[in-house]
Each structure stands twice: as C-alpha cells, then as structure tokens.
Amino acid sequence: MSRSDPAYVPIADDLRRRINQGEWAPGERLPSRAKLAETYGAHPFALQRAQERLIAEGLLEGRSGSGTFVRLPTVRRRLLRSSHLALNTGMRFFAEPDQLQPQDDFESTSRFLPAPPEIAARLGIEEGADTVCTSYEFLVDRKPGQLAESWEPAALTRRSGAQLPEFGRRKHQGVVKRMAELGIVVDFAVETVRASRATADQALKLGITTGDLVMLIERTYFDVDGRPVETADFVIPDAKWEISYELPVERP
Template sequence: MPEQPPYLRIADLLRQRIVDGEWSPGERLPSRARLASEYDVGDNVVRRAQEMLISQGLLEGRAGSGTYVAEPRQRVRMVRSLSRERREGSPFRADMAALGKTATWDSRTEAKVPASPEIAARLGLEVGDLCVRTSYEFMADRKPVQLSTSWEPYSLTGGTIVVLPEGGPFAGRGVVERMAEIGVQISHAVEQPEPGGATAEEAQLLGVQRGSFVTRIQRTYYADGRPIETADIVIPAAFSEIVYEVPIEPGS
C-alpha cells in the first residue's frame, strides 16, 4: 500500500490530541513552526493538516491570530432590513447586542481599485472606473459569522470624510449613515440571495467545511435610482438563519 501523505499523518495526530482533551474548545494551538519542529516536518505539512481539520470543523482559523480548536456554535439570527440600517452606529453590532453577543469585525480597504465588468455593471460605471473596495470578516463573540466585500464608486466619496468605510469619524457607521453625511439619501436596497458552497478560502475564514452550504447575498444600495454601493455577502447556513423584515406602508 502507498505510504500515507505526511499531512494526513499530522492531521491524525492533531485530531487525537483534541479528542484526548490536550487542547480545549476555544484554545489556541501552538504555532505552525513549533508543531513542525515537534513532528520534524515542514511548515507546509502542518498548514495542510490544519486546513484539513478546519474543513472538517475541528479547528477554526482566525486571520492574524492563529488556529483554534472549534467550539460548538449556535445559529445566529441575521435580520435583513433597511430600517435597521438607519440606526446610529453599526447595524451588525446592534443586531448582535440584541442576541446578547459581542460584535467585532476585521476589515481591509483598498482605494482606487478598477471596476471589473461585473462590478461596473452593478454600479452603473465604466469598466476600469475607480472604486473603494472593502473586505470584511464579521464575528459574534469572536466566532466568524459573515464575510462581505463591498464596492463604492470613488467618484462619489473621493475627497470626502467618508471615503474610507472603516476610517475617519464615521468609521463602521454603515452605508446609509455614511452617505447621508455627504448628502446622499439612500432610498432602498435590492438583495438577491442564492445558495452555494463555501470555497476553500471562505471555509477557512468561516471555520466551516469546504463545500458547506452558504447563502450568498448580492446587495446593492440605491439613491434616486442610482446604485451607490454593492456588496457580496457570504453567510454560513449551519451557523446562521437569515430573516427578512418587510415594512408595510400605512394604507397599503
């Protein structure tokens, strides 16, 4: 029989140490370098072993922090509603607070990113027009619950105090409140949810198995019929339930 690949052997050893209780749920594992030295293998072997266990739900990776033993997770209720966007502060933080959870997020913003054909079509721009792109990892009680990548036309916010969604005095305030500061009143949002499977990168960030069911939401905000911001949102089905709140106009 062919010899077992090294990363599978290391994955089995790490799995057994978790089962034996050497590392408790929520505990951070030693660094890859330390594990590689302990098992006399390369860092890449440990990385592949950890990625495999992340895909199986035994470990979870946290960007910039390390790899942790996964904890049992309850489903989080994610309410989709424009009225919630009109609150002061972060709608996500308010929603998590209502569930008794602490909301945090990591973000990375790139200014002056050329619009791809798809993003240009969604924002009514020319291909190559500049956008501000921000990638988010949202967490509830330090556990990942949502990913999002948003695009805003640089021609709209460039040179203003809200050009960076997570910078300046309106950092983290949400699209509706930020745009109102520069005189843009968002009237409505359009969301298109679709089921899908988590990619390898999404699985690692969300702490789920590769190919696990996720809900992908394509969201676009409008002001006077003009698209102002568009985003791709990824929510793991196993840990989140999505609820839509639909306002009813009096007399309708």
C-alpha cells in the first residue's frame, strides 16, 4: 500500500484476506459495520467503502435490512452466440438449446415512444420518430436472469398484425420471423459488448447488488439493404453468465 492510498484500501485488503482464509463461510453474515469499524479503529465510512469494494469484486453482497454477507458461489451458465444455432427465432438470448428449461420464460411490456437521440441514430430514423419499445425480463429457473429493451421503427410495422412483438401467437417468434411476415428479410446483426456496473434499478430487477459487474450487449438487426429494423440493449449479470462467440471460419 502506498501512502497515497485511501484509508479504506488496507481495510478492504485485510477483509479480503480473512474471507479467503475462511474466517467467514460463504453465506455467513459479517459483523456489523460499527463493530468492524471499532475493530479496525476506522471511521464507519471507511468500512463502508471497503465493503463496497469487495461487493464490486464479488466477494460480498449487501442485503437490504439484513447486513453484509460473504457471497455464495454461483454456477455461471454459458451463453453461446453462434450462427449455427437458432438464436433469433424466439425470446431467448440464451445458450445452447439443451440448457433451456420449461420454466425459462420472460415477461414483456410494449409501448409507443418517440425515438431518443441515441436510438434514432442506431435505427437511422429522425429523432422523435414513433417507435415500438419493448422491455423484457428474462426468467431463468423462475428468477430474473437477464434484462433487455428493444426498439423498432413504428413505420415498419404500423397497421400490421406484427406491430406488437410479443402479442398473441407472435410471442417467442423473434424479430426475424416477424419481419419476414412483412416481407422484410433480416440479413445480419451487429453486436457490441462492453462491461459495466449494475445500476440500482437493474440490481433490483435482477436480484443482484448495485455495482455488480454486468455485460451490456447492444444488438442491431439489418435487412438485405443494410437498413436497421430493430435495435436492443441486453443487461447480463456476469455472476450468472459467461458469454462465448462461435465464429465461422472461411476455408481455403
């Protein structure tokens, strides 16, 4: 530790050491923040910052009204993105089909909204143009496992039976099949992946802790003319998923 390190850094380092040595078992509640602050001769705020650091690292988890606990180990499911799998025929932004369980489903809400600047740019439409925005909560083992928000230009589907993505028989169909009903051939998708930290709202919906690591995937579908027909943002908790991409290789 350098002299310029904040006061909470050595506390976080020592708590990490004690956790790794098994002083507190997975799932066990740590002593109160006040008691730990007294033990370390530190201000409670320094203890709070130290615990927040270990929460961000995935060693601890905070439970509202209950305290801070050593995080239980979780089994991460594999999310495979591959052109060889029917990834876009339904609601599941999941992994191999054999990982899907009968209880894996989703809840969605669609509404008509004017396109905000970023979404308008991604869809190649004017800012404020009508869009159909659909919010998803994907359920894994009956618990929220992923979040998504999809945007489509309302002009593409207006006055058609395919306007609402998950209405009636079109639930689980996915963008590609719905667009095909309108004579629109989806040709390819572009995905951008980046790491982030869960916001308070995302953490509440996903059952994780604010600041937990999440992967954000921005996906946009294009038709054969290169026109964007749908764009979506996925929020995937890193503690629950690992993302793999299977890329085709052009043979000589």
